Amino acid sequence: MIEGAMIWNEPNNKSHWDPEVDPDWSIYADTVIRAGAAIQRVNPEVKRVLGGMSPIDPFWVQRMRDMGALDAVDVVAVHGFPLDWNLWPIHAWPDKIAEIEAVAPDKEIWATEVGVGSFGAEEVQVFGVNRTAELLVGRVPRVFWYSLYDLPQSWGATTRHREAEGSSYYRHFYMGLIREDGTPKPSLEHYAKVADKMGLMQWFHFEDPRLDDAVRWMKQLGVRHLRTGLSWADSFRPGAIDWFDRQMEALADFDVTVTFCFTPEHLGVQPHHTSAAREPQGFADFCEWMIERYAPAQALPKVTAA
Structure with a gap:
């Protein structure tokens, strides 16, 4: 079941939305307004989620409010990786949530991508799973751990700058609870204790060979939200x-938040996946098509007069 539809992934992160094309996020705001309207038109029960921000930035949320984008969503999402990429301590999670609540008091706040990698030591990830659960489970309605699997080295990370990011780039490959070779890390056992409360965020690449194995693992762990x-x-x-x-179809047994993102090269202002679209309505049409196909509104039962 699709319970949420996220409009882009980390739009305030230059690796996922090109600031040279859209320096003031006005194209993105227009994209959100159009996509939000399209999703609601098809199924108003699907929660519309403002693309999970990274970094967590209340000034960016206020910018989205000023341009009308918050009126088109039900949820504001945050992403945080305090032991890998962010310049704040893991213990600051409640403060980071409060910063966004202060500028979006009428919206639900979801932590749609949280994680600690095993790049330095697998023991660090064990601590990260446990402490993140302590700080966020029950604090926000949805928490999604990133991720189930390590990213295979041969696939490369979806970022515009790749090796130019130095060690930050290579951390992308160590965020999973399961190693590239399919063996579980120590953190998996600890995650299993909270799997019914802290969901998973897992990207599946086109024709991803891990899909069926992922479903098996998630059901075994008791994951409810994906x-x-x-x-x-x-x-x-x-x-x-x-x-x-x-x-x-494989994910039908989970409550899914589906993220719509990545611009086709031939439709971008610039020919790459992080570019804003030349015509944002095209992205909205894609969102509408996907919701119609995978989360159509259920017809109400007819009531006959006695």
């Missing part, structure tokens, strides 16, 4: 709908 993505760019690949159908 965040993943459906790529607008991938929708133009041959066989895209067959893959989307397979992915969403």
Whole structure:
């Protein structure tokens, strides 16, 4: 079941939304307004989620409010990686949530991507799982741990700058609870204790061979909530709908927050996946199509007069 639809991933992060194309986020705000309206038109029960911000920035949220984008969503999402990429301590999580609550008091705040990697030591990740759960479970309605699997080294991370990021780039490959070779890390046992309360965020690449194994692991762990993505760019690949159908059917037993993002090169202001679209309505049409296909509104039962 799709319970939430996220409009882009980390739009205030230059690795995911090109600041040269949209320096004041006005195109993004227009994209949110159009996509939010399209999702609500198809199924008003699906929660519309403002693309999880990274860094957590209340001034950016206020900018979105000033441009009308917050009126088009139900949830404001945050992403945080305090032991890997962020310049604040893990213990500051409650303060970071409060900063966003202060500027969006009428919205739910979800932590849609939280994580601690095992780049330095697997013991650090064990601490990260336990402390993150202590700080966030019960504090916000949804928490999603990133991620179930380590990213395979041969796949490369979805970031514009890659090796130019130095060690920050290589941390992308150590965020999972399960190693690239399929063996569990010590942190998996600790995550299992809170799996019914702290969901998982797992990207599935196009025709990802890990899909069935991931479903098996998540059911074994007792995971209820999952965040993943459906790529607008991938929708133009041959066989895209067959893959989307397979992915969403495999995930049908979970409460899914689906992230819509990544611009097809031929539709971007610049020819890359982080570019704003030349016509934001095209992205909104994609969101509408996906909700119609995978989360259509349920018709109310007819009531007959006695």
